[in-house]
Amino acid sequence: MSTSPFQRIGVVGSGAMGRGIAQLFVQSGIAVRLHDNNAAAVGSAIAGLAEVFARQVEKGRMSAEAAAAARARLEPADALSALADCDLVVEAIVERLDTKRELFVQLEAIVADDAVLATNTSSLSVTAIAAACRRPQRVAGLHFFNPVPLMKVVEVVDGMRTDPSVVERLAALTRLTGHLAVVAQDTPGFIVNHAGRGFGTEALKALGEGVADIATIDRILREQVGFDGQGFKLGPFELFDLTGLDVSQPVMESIYRQFYDEPRFRPSVIAAQRLAAGLTGRKAGEGFYRYPDGRQQASPEAPPPTVAVRPPVWVAPGPRAAMLREAVAALQGVVHDTGQPGEHALVLVAPLGLDASAAAAAAGLPAARTVAVDTLFPIAPGRCKRRVLMPTPATRPEYRDAAHALFATDGTPVSMLRDSPGFVAQRVLAMIVSIGTEIAQQRIASAADIDTAVRTGLGYPLGPLAMGDALGAATVLEILGNLHRLTGDPRYRPGGWLRRRAQLGLSLLHED
Ligand SMILES: NC(=O)c1ccc[n+]([C@@H]2O[C@H](COP(=O)([O-])OP(=O)(O)OC[C@H]3O[C@@H](n4cnc5c(N)ncnc54)[C@H](O)[C@@H]3O)[C@@H](O)[C@H]2O)c1
Incomplete structure (x- = not known):
């Protein structure tokens, strides 16, 4: 084992985070002194950790000797002055600037x-915390995630006046514990809470526009999205319910305000109203879903419509036409390969970032018989868990139902959206990539660290930059460009990092 850059670590605050941080360090062979201004909290944290170690021994994950050694490395510090010989102090107290600044001033008077x-x-x-100190160059962020032992990423935050050697030593310490260290410039949300804005905020925006209901948006993001079979484990609304809107809504507001009303992070009135109503999620028994006996109430899906006569299908030309034609043929649809759609044909389009109406209008197609299909992910039988369709407001119900029935022929569920640019998956994924590339553009972190932080911190199947590469940078650029053009909303404006790499055919992970 390499030697630790710190010999004795003080941890101040023995709540959920301080306790986990202390556990990680003592298990890594480093002595820890734990302090809290509530003495009882230290006692219960140390007793709690002793139980954790005992359980690890029972489960065979730790030897009795290792557990005893870890426990012996953990000492209570009754007073802050007991941290005098610590060469690192990690603060995990209440999230208040004045309280943290006061603590750092006190600590500076005590430590070497x-x-x-x-x-x-x-x-x-x-x-701002460091600014209260005589030596701000010794102050950095060490941002752990909850639960600390299981969440394997730590953001080492480089403050405006932090000495580079401090960042290096904290990164080395993090690696010594077996966690991944990512370095972030001191900016709102650092990497993970900044990059995490796309998923929930864009889903809320789609909900606010009436594109689909809550359960449909969740199903699409869990089932339609798949990178080598890996998708999002939870839909955005399931995630809001798990985290609690009382936690998520203030984060959405604060990141938006701290970036001076950057439209990409604009929060949603829906979330604000739901929070005001106390619909905070699982712990309240009701959030976006109901939890009558602690379990999420099911939201059954209507079966696909039965259709007496299936019209022939005409596929609009374009780069995704072949994919659509093959899927239709595999689903026993009859494809007409004529130059123009026949009089009774169902017209299929595969827009990127456009709605079905704009796609039909641009190609002079009959809107009454047009249905758009999301081809961002494979749609062939056996290669997808869900297909997503969108009629125009003028599409006749029999054509909408015919398309629905056709794409459900192999038993794959179909989500039918209201017409809107970018379906659901296209706009949500494009926003995740957009925000991730902006973090790279602003040099908040390296491209590789952004992806590591997001995969490990948020559990996404890929980091935002690798996700953009998998979708195709040019595809993401087209989705954003069309969303921007159609809606006029600057939240969709593509940034320079993405545009340049798409134009040059470079990976989004490519550094300048
Ligand atoms: N909970 C999370 O998911 C999470 C994740 C990452 C970071 N954080 C951050 O970690 C910090 C701690 O969060 P937590 O969830 O462990 O909070 P917590 O409420 O569980 O614990 C905070 C502890 O700090 C103690 N405390 C408060 N003021 C103090 C002071 N002046 N001096 C000494 N002790 C003091 C309290 O008695 C309490 O035991 C916050 O800054 C929070 O933003 C929390």
Whole structure:
């Protein structure tokens, strides 16, 4: 085992985070002194950790000797002055700037001049905390995720005046514990909480526009999206319910405000109203879903319509026409290969970032018989878990139902959206990639660290930059460009990092 850059670590705050941080360090062979201004909290944290170690021994995950050694490395610090010989102090107290600044001033008067001070803040400026110190160069962020032992990523936050050697030593310490260290410039949300804005906020925007209901949006993002079989484990509304809107809504508001009303992060009135109504999620028994006995109430899907006569299908020309034609043929549909759609044909289009109406109008197609199909992910039988369709407002019900029945022929569920640009998956994924590439553009972190942080911190199947590469940077650029053009909303404006790499055929992970 490599030697630790720190010999004795003080942890201040023994709540959910401080306790997990202490556990990680003592298990990595480093002595820890744990302090809390509530003495009882330290006692219960140490007793709780002793139980954790005992359970690990029972489960065979830790030897009795290792558990005893870890426990012996953990000492209570009754007073802050007991941290005098710590060469690193990690703060995990209440999330208040004035309280944290006061603590850092007190700590500076106690520890050695070369000791490092780190904050576990999620939402405050590390630079603003450091500014209270005589030596701000020794202050950095060390942002763990909850639960600390299981969430294997740590953001090492580089404040405006942090010494580079402090960042390096904290990154080395993180690696020593077996966690992944990613380095972030001190900016709102650092990497993970910044990059995580796309998923939920865009889903809320789609909900607000009446594109689909809550359960449909969740199903699409869980089932339609798949990168080598890996999708999102939870839909955005299921995730909001798990986290609690009382936690998520203030984060959405704060990131938006801290970036001076950047439209990409604009929060939703729906979330604000639901929070005001107390519909915070699982813990309240009701959020976007109901939890009558602690379990999410099912939202059954209507069966596909039965259709007496299936019209022939005409596929509009375009780069995705072959994919559509093959899928229709595999689903026993009759494809007419004429130059123009026949009089009774169902017309299929495969837009990127456009709605069905715009796609029909641009090609002079009969809107009354047009249905759009999302081809962002494979739609062939056996290669998808869900297909997503969208009629125009003028599409006649018999053509909408014919398309629905056709694409459900092999038993694959179909989601039928109201006409809107970018379906659901296209707009949500394009926003995740857009925000991820902007983080790279702003040099908040390296491209590789952005992807590592998001995969590990948010559990996404791919980081935003690899996700953009898998979809095709040019495809993402087209989706965003069309969304921007059709809606006029600057949240969809594509950034320079994405545009340049798409134009040059480079990977989105390619650094300048
Ligand atoms: N909970 C999370 O998911 C999470 C994730 C990442 C970061 N964080 C951040 O970690 C920090 C702690 O969060 P938590 O969830 O562990 O909170 P918590 O409420 O569980 O624990 C905070 C502890 O700090 C103690 N405390 C408060 N003021 C103090 C002071 N002045 N001096 C000494 N002790 C003091 C409290 O008695 C309490 O035991 C916050 O900055 C939070 O934003 C939390």
